[in-house]
Amino acid sequence: MARPVDARKDQALINILTANARTSVSEIAKVLGVSRATAQGRIARLERDGTIAGYTTVLGKEDHGTTISAIILIELEVKQQGGVIAALRKRTEVVNCYTLSGPFDLFVRLSCATSAHLDEVIDWIAEMDGVRRTTSSILLARKFER
The missing domain is CATH 1.10.10.10 (Winged helix-like DNA-binding domain superfamily/Winged helix DNA-binding domain)
Incomplete structure (x- = not known):
């Protein structure tokens, strides 16, 4: 220690x-x-030790013409977390995935090139085996990031 x-x-x-x-x-x-x-x-x-797992690029406020992002809250069927997370991990559009306490089980941030692509990914998540329900919110503007 x-x-x-x-x-x-x-x-x-x-x-x-x-x-x-x-x-x-x-x-x-x-x-x-x-x-x-x-x-x-x-x-x-x-x-x-794995405390620092990597480094990343954080894009500024300028429009880089690259993405539209959304937050998806996912409620899972009992004992389905492992399979859902494994499937989400394979999609490059899934930027982050966190487990949650409360009525939803997962918090997922998506990043897609177009709103149509984002819609397709959200539909794919909602139709996955083990997903009971989802709630989606489009990210409008980053005010700050640490």
């Missing part, structure tokens, strides 16, 4: 990378008050 000071520095490092994954190791070391080698070692350990 990491010492509390180490755990706080790891969380601070994660917060820095969450805000900007392109922050240089030198800048991270400076903010954390550690050497560059120590910061690089922490990053490597967090990646190796």
Whole structure:
């Protein structure tokens, strides 16, 4: 188990990378008050341990002509979660999938090139074996992201 000071520095490092994954190791070391080698070692350990699973590109507000996004809440039949998640994982339009507490079991974010394509994917999800019902919301504008 990491010492509390180490755990706080790891969380601070994660917060820095969450805000900007392109922050240089030198800048991270400076903010954390550690050497560059120590910061690089922490990053490597967090990646190796699976705490940091990868890095991604977050598109700005400009219209990149690429996507329309939606949030789909899914209520599942009993004991069908594994099969539904496996099927969702195979679709590149599914950007995120989270389990939930409450009346819905899954929270899924979709990203499609057109509204017609989005409609097809939403219909596909609704017709999947194991899906009891869905509720969909189109994402209009990102106000901020961390």
